[in-house]
Amino acid sequence: MGLRRYGFIAAVVSVLVGVVALVGASRVPPMTIVASMAATTLAVATPLTLGALSGVFCERAGVVNLGIEGMMLSAAFSGWFASIYTSAVLGAPALPSLLVGVVVAIATGAALALLLAALAVTFAVDQILAGTVVNLLAVGMTGFFNRQLFFGPDSAFGGQVPHAPGVLPRIHVPLLADIPVVGPVFEQQPIALAAIALVGLSHLVLFRTRWxxxxxxVGEHPRAAATVGIDVARVRYANVVIGGAIAGLGGAYFTLESVPSFEPMMTNGRGFISLAAMIFGDWTPLGSWAAALVFGAAQAFQINLQLFRDLIPPSWGFLQQSSVVGLVPYLLTLLILTGVIGKTTPPAADGVPYEPEGRR
Known part of the structure; x- marks a missing residue:
């Protein structure tokens, strides 16, 4: 990712943090506000980071993954249901129940990714349509099972949602979390920390390993890759399933780490914003993470600004409208996708079905 984009990221984050620090300076020390914004940004950027990494793995191998939204939504529901069932029906303690939910969410994302891979790789379906199928399937399935299991007199739980086991606890990172003022930045929940670790791991895997x-x-020139003995279909299948598993972990964030409940369409377009972050990040893990942090900072801006609503000057009255402030991430998405901040070039074979020589 070029310096121009990193400069844009730094400028946007600086403005967002600066506005909150300026408004709340009379009540809270500016450095405390900056630390709060940083901690919130890392947390809320978690599903965006994981969604973007999912896209990077898929599209680096030549498969467009428009189904990230559906994978995260399905994983959010299945992980939530698995944790409730393990806790309320099987009687397991809260933490093991939540961990079971995380595993189920990851498996759900991988299963939907397998469907996407079958459509895109084996049957050579248009990959935009294949991703749309995954999204529509996810919306339909989660809505149907949510009603059948939890609502209505004939539902599995008699119309009452069992008590959820809560959310994953925060992890106190030794030494770093004990630093005055900035310590809260390093006190995050497990999926948020895993997302940061996966950024580094993904970079190493994609750019420092034979795989x-x-x-x-395969994503740049599949025919040339096949001539040297690389199984193009196998590599694409594997990368898409890995990407789906990562998207599933992102879905687990919504119901197992953010709020202990499920709402239809609760991903609220995060999968599509993740795609924008991936594009802006030039299809690289580090660049995608940096872009995800911009969107995370936009959400953190809204969350932290609510603490100082009574201090907002009358001339800045528009900042008191949560609906207006909530548009910032989506406006940034539009700005990035229009190419105003600079054009990006995807892998050459991204979205192009591969047909072996013998089948042509």
């Missing part, structure tokens, strides 16, 4: 080299070769 990553083969995946990128």
């Amino acid at each position: 990553g080299l083969r995946a990128r070769a």
Whole structure:
């Protein structure tokens, strides 16, 4: 990712943090506000980071993954249901129940990714349509099972949602979390920390391993990759399923780490924003994470600004409208996708079905 984009990221984050610090300076020390914004940004950017990484793995191998939204939504529901069932029906303690939910969410994302891979790789369906199928299937399934299991007199739980086991606890990172003022930045929940770790791991896998080299070769020139013995279909299947598992972990964030409940369409377009972050990040893990942090900062701006609503000057009255402030992430998405901040170039074979020589 070029310096121009990093400069844009730094400018946007600086403005958002600066406005909150300026408004709340009379009540809270500016450095405390900055630390709060940083901690909130890392937390709320978690599903965006994981969604963007999911897209990077898929599209580096040449498969457009428009189904990230559906994968996260389905994983959010299945993980939530699994945690409730394990806790309320099987009687397991809260933490093991939540961990079971995380595993189920990851498996759900991988299963939907397998469907996407079958459509895109084996049957050569248009990959935009394949991703749309995944999204529509996710919306339909989660809405149907949510009604059948929890609502209505004939539902499995008699119309009452069992008590959820809560959310995953925060992890106190030794030494770092004990630093005065900025310590809360390093006190995050498990999925948020896992997302940061996966950024570094994904970069190493894609750019420092033989597997990553083969995946990128398949995404750039699959026929040339096949001539040197690389199984294009196998690599694409594997990368898409890995991407789906990561998206599933992102879905688990919504119901197992953010709020202990499920609402239809609760992902609220985060999968599509993740795609914008991936594009803005130039299809790289580090760049995608940086872009996800911009969107996270926009959400953190809304959350932290609510603490100082009574201090907002009358001339800045528009900032008191949560609906207006809530538009910031989506406006940033539009700005990025229009290419105003600079054009990006996807992998050459991204979205192009591969047909072996013998089948042509």
